Amino acid sequence: MTSFALNDSSVFVVIGSGAAGGTLANELAQRGHKVVCLEAGPRLQMADIVNDEAEMFGKLTWLDRRMATGKPDPNFPVWNCKTVGGTTMHWTAACPRLEPHEMRALTTYGVMPDTTLVDWPVTPEELEPWYQKAELRLGVTGKNGLPFLPPGNNFKVLEAGARKCGYTDIDTHHMAINSIDRDNRPACHQLGFCTSGCAIGAKWSTLYTEIPKAEETGRFELRPECMATGIALNDAGRVESVTYLHNGKSVTQKARAVAVAGNVVETTRLLLNTKSARFPNGLANSSGLVGRNYMRHFTIQVMGVMPGKVHFYRQTHLAGVVRDERGHRPERGFAGGFLINTVPFTPEILAKNMLIGGWGHELTDILAKYDYLAGMLLTGEDPPQLSNAITLHATERDGYGLPVPVVHYEDHPNTIAMKNYAWKAGRRIYEALGAEQIVEMGDYIPATHNMGTARMGTDPKASVCTPYGQTHDVPNLFVSDGSLFPTSGGCNPTLTIVALVLRQAEHIDQALKAGRL
């Protein structure tokens, strides 16, 4: 395995090994650059991935202390991963693209009170070829000649009910799950444990795609269990090194340039916690916007006790989609739109989610009909609000001795209106098929889509990064994850993150080759 010296200042350091970090690191290595990738979590082997949600939760999840104020769970506001592969271990692998009207949010929706809505500084036309490259790389189904995944029970119920309601834009979705053997990975066997790590590797995860491919170049070194704690600048205001904790010891790696890809919360924490005379409020934070405009998508559920058995756990978690409510139709009483996807729950998770609403027969009458349940997850656009922000706690410290991140989030009235509409829309779908009982479940799942805290833009006063994810303040410091999103759109963010990263990699490659970095 390749390894680089700590004083080798020619390496590009990538912090994070998930969708953004893992892909960027591989792409730079493929383009001939030396890369060190720091990952806070351990490197699992395929044999470590088992079909047991509770066990995998412990193996994959970022469990270091976090706090929240406002709407989220005060102790567990965000559900992301701390492992090589990052949250590509947990993701459902849904790969919708942003809609062009969503990338022009301010133009489309108009001024919305108490938001910082903007149009993206990258146009849909500019992003289009990068979406294509991302879809090819991830093997997205229903694109580039790859077949869709086959329809299973939970999807068939959703589809049948949705068609009765007049919806038509319905299929098994564009998924980064192999529908045929490809990329030295098998086709999906419908294990039903997508969010606990795919035990056969049919789902794209950087753990067994980007990372080993980067290693094959001989120009890449992965350093697992290395928690980045600071980024140092030289007198000229350029990054010169990254410091991290490994086995309790502080280590410093020299760097030519650095990209941060810590799934928003850790990206924010690292920048805010790196204070200097030049940047007293945190690195690359002259705008004061690092950590601000934090967005997540709402995730509400509707469960139906159906007239016949469904066995909704017997397939991919996100097994299909209804897109008809994705458009912007203000007559519904809100701006933007949402997607309707399938979702299953294990009995344990279903019980826990329902406990928030009650106990006794209210709960167990549903659980007793577990094999008759169909389930859907509805997720929609979340407008950016300056007051939704990730900050550092003044005194509380985690196991690394780092300030605990505090996530503050409240729903915008637009989100509340959209949720109320979405619950009704979901309910109608199962009612159309004669569901015996419908359970509406609230927005309890901790956020998995994290966006907005280092937004891209052209004005250094109104954004943290350039349209290529380069920080306005420090020329050789990049942000690569969902932090860059100026608005959230109405769909899962990972494909867009990968598309932006591939575009960023080309930009970095050209800058490195031209001697500008």
Next chain:
Amino acid sequence: MTELGMTRRATMRGLALGGALILAPGALAAVAAPDRRSATTAALLRTTFPHRALTDDFYRSVADRYLKEVAADPAAMKAHDLGLAELDGSHIAPFAELPAVIRRSLVEKVDQLPFFKALQWRGAEMIYRDPAVWKLVGYEGSSVEYGGYLERGFNDIDWLPKAAAGGQG
């Protein structure tokens, strides 16, 4: 909270803290006797997660495992015992011997207390992580060792209206 309830809870707190046994008749056993503690906890679990098909022995075994875990935290055990005393203090009969409808109304009075929330959360894990319960509700669990559900019914639904079942793939 009634005045009587307040008094009783204050009494129980005094008992648990000081160990001085000034007894109300219904309260005696709840603090001390392991059998009563186990029986009341089991009845509370059944009231919270009532499944006719699950036996009293099943709830008793979950209760005993739960109590063993709680015992590691004296403060939590104290809170749990105070909660049980509230339930056992009806002066009619011990909680476990009451009809389901009365048990339910008693639990409604404590269902916002931390001891109950803790039991709910951990109880849900213990009950619904149990393969015997999976069998009861129709969940098949780990599938990778059987090659997934691809050949084992992932698309076997047969009751949907024919016209609607198109599907893409």
